Amino acid sequence: MFEKILFATTATPACDHAAHVAFDLAKKYNSSLHLFHVFGLPSHGFGQQVTDVRTGKADDYGTRYVEAIKKELQEMYADEIGDNSDYQIESVIGVPHREVLRMARKENADLIVMGAHSRQEEPGATRYRSVVGSTMQRVAKGARCPVLIVSRPCTTCLWYFSNIIFGTDFSKASYSAFLFAYQLAKEIGSKLWLFHALDISAMHAGKTLEQDEIEAQIAKAKQKIKDTYVSQMTDYDNYEIDVLEGIPYVEILKYARAKNGDLIVMSHHTREVDPEQALLGSTVEQVVLRASCPVASVNRPDKVADLKLTPQADATESEGG
Amino acid sequence: MYEFLTGPAAIAASGIFFIGLIVRVIFYIRGLHWQMDRVTYTVNVSYGIKGALRSVIAWIFPFGSVGWRAKPGITFMFFIFHFGLLFTPLFLQAHNFLLKERWGFSLWTISDPAADLLTILTLVAAFFLVLRRIALAEVRILTSVYDYVLLAVTVAPFLTGLLAFHQVWNYHFWLMAHIICGEIMLICIPFTKLSHIVLFFCSRVQLGMDFGIKRGGMKGKGFAW
């Protein structure tokens, strides 16, 4: 299913839950795991100085320092690694989201797993290019493969998930998210909740909608979900469709809660091309920071068009981690 | 003595002065190197000329450049000093009388009281320049004995001339001193940084060409000196 998993870590406890999921998945699907940490921001022009993302201290970190960091990572995740041998540890200098994307592309990763990388944790990074927007948001937007963001303890293993929430805005990117959500749900036998939030604030700023007008829109959206997504599903009827009006991220969160969602799958809201405009962060970011379950962001078809959803060697093994 | 000083000695001094300065200009120009200076002196000549003229003109007039305007006080002193240095000896009646007598030609002249005033102004300006050298830390650090010596060499003919003109104490003594000082100054000019009376122009022209040709002169309005 996922031949290569890129686990992008801040090397702080904030990423422990993500680490757990990443290692679990790698074990289950026999994936090779790439443990990746961008440890320092380049700074001061062409100079050799680097600002350590964890300590905020600037120094010339030579090649030896990189080795030390790798060793630290090795120890930090020793328990998770266990007897898994198909893994690599890498640490580089750079702007975190850029390097994660670069590595994902270079390694042709099938899945990126990361922690929330909440903004509080990267005070330097967000101001670094005088651009607002977190690493997670930028990775989510740029990656060609699904990005699984785990910020809270994940009580069940992925393959035991029973409720997958797919939130759509009917964009092209959302279709990729759908493919991922659907194939995953089918594969692990969970229920798929197809959900759309009617963004009334954005559609009709200033003017209140009549109730029946809203009803009509909701009906239209439901039909659209059927036409766009349900029509693509074969031999699968464990799904439900819902449309509610409100602010998208709020509605998705409420919905996921109500349905006991184990995973939210969505695309990076494409209309928020410019992260600077979305001062509070994109819908994805808001959802990630507030959801109690993991969130997968999928924007491109590359890795989800035809997921090989059958775990290869251990297809029969049902206990898992 | 007077005859010698105003005769052969004067000729020698002027000769050294003129030839010396010409040689300095020639050496300056010969020492320019398009690649080393990174200015194509012989290509894009029209831009070069334009840049050179702008550079010289802005700086030769009082308050003509941003630099002059930035420091009105010193600029004022500076121009009075240089104006006096240049115009008093050139247009002094006594000098032109001598010229006429020895060489058969003379220049336009200024009245004695005017020359007197100019001389005094020059000396006052020089005094302030010295004060400035002592008072301001940024000038003090640059100043060496050499600077004072040169200033003395420059000012001496004016002081002695003034004293002679007003016949203070011994006219003859001051006159001799005046002539000697004047000749010393003339001789010194090509060999010291006083050579800037020509090298000022060389340097300004060169930098003007640099900006005119290479550093932006071909784009927009040219450097606003």
Added chain:
Amino acid sequence: MAEGKLCNRKTVDTKEYLNALLADKSGKQYYKEMEELDVDTDKLRTTLKASLKSRLRTWLEICAHCGMCADSCFLYLANNRDPEQVPSFKIQSTLGEIVKRKGNVDNKFMRMVMDTAWSKCTCCSRCGSFCPFGIDMGIMFGYLRGLCFSQGFVPWELKIGTGMHRIFRAQMDITSEDWVDTCEWMAEEYEDDWPGLAIPVDKVNADIMYTLNAREPKHYPEDIAEAAILFHLAGENWTVPSEGWEQTNLAMFAGDWAACKMQVESVYDAMNRLKPKRMVGTECGHAHRSTVIEGPYWAGLETGKTPVKSIHYVEWVAEALRTGKLKIDPAKKIKEPVTYQDSCNYIRNGGLKDISREIMSYIAEDFREMSPNREHNFCCGGGGGFNGIGRYRQQRNAGLQIKRQQILDTGAKLVISPCHNCWDAIRDMEEVFKDGIRWSFLKPLLINMVEVPEHLKPED
């Protein structure tokens, strides 16, 4: 004659040497070795004889010691008017002294010279426009840096930087493959939002050949994407060379003239190979200075011009806005007060002062000039290599104060700074002083402001 393993008079031409330098954390061993490095006085004397021509000799000689240049120098002002920061003093006590002693100077003296040349002057040439004689300390320090370099007295980072140029023809270790791959990557990443976006590599006879700063592919490839988007929106027929794409030149900061030549020639070769109508460089001051303004002289081009007409990015932007290739959405113009950082290298020393004002007139509603400005603007505080040298961080940070005050005085919180060096300096300024100032290149701002033609919009 004693030379160190890392610190010596040799140039960095092999990866082994380069890596050894990089492995030396903060240049500790390097600077230690420097204390033992002998001065090759014979060589110094002959170099002086061959290269110190009448212009510089005259400047050294006729300096009237008048001090008019003192407060033209931002470092003098930033250091409480320390007399030792007077431009004339700085050059007289270093180059002037070397000339006076005919090259007979010792190690300690040379180390002082190095510290002066790289931490007390950014080669901004502002003093040159305030000296009645036109004595340009920026040029003289440039020359002096060359002397220092030839004797091995050069800051560690710059020894590395020029080594990068010698080995990679780029200021960072980016190979041609890395570079081309980055172009593909960026086109991939942004084509969803900008249908049809491409970064054509090695296209012959294009209208524009774009060159840039190695830091862009290395750390900020978005910049490349942004450039591509704007060319795309403007409908330009453009390309980037697979080799000869690096416009910057740390060798110029280092005083390594031979490497300067190698670097610019790689770009000129690309021009000759691809025959574009003209070259557009990125938003970088020293890159423009080195490749477009000074480069032809290093390469020995007697016209003093690059093989094809070359312009700075701001010239292209002004042209695109003027001719309507790019249209600004009036509603999206910058409304808040905004100021513009005049880079020494392409404004004072490149004549582009009016071009930048033209751009501001199109994009900003409340443009505030700094004072002074245009060709008389102060150096950002990080020019000439100052930003990147760890050894002089304190001095650099002290120097930032002048620019900071200038910016604060405008009341603007946004500084447009189309120069990597100025950009860095202002960013670092924010890091040190935390005034809440934001800074930006033109590209990201423009992308937010331009009207996107219907046929270039993404489908959904």
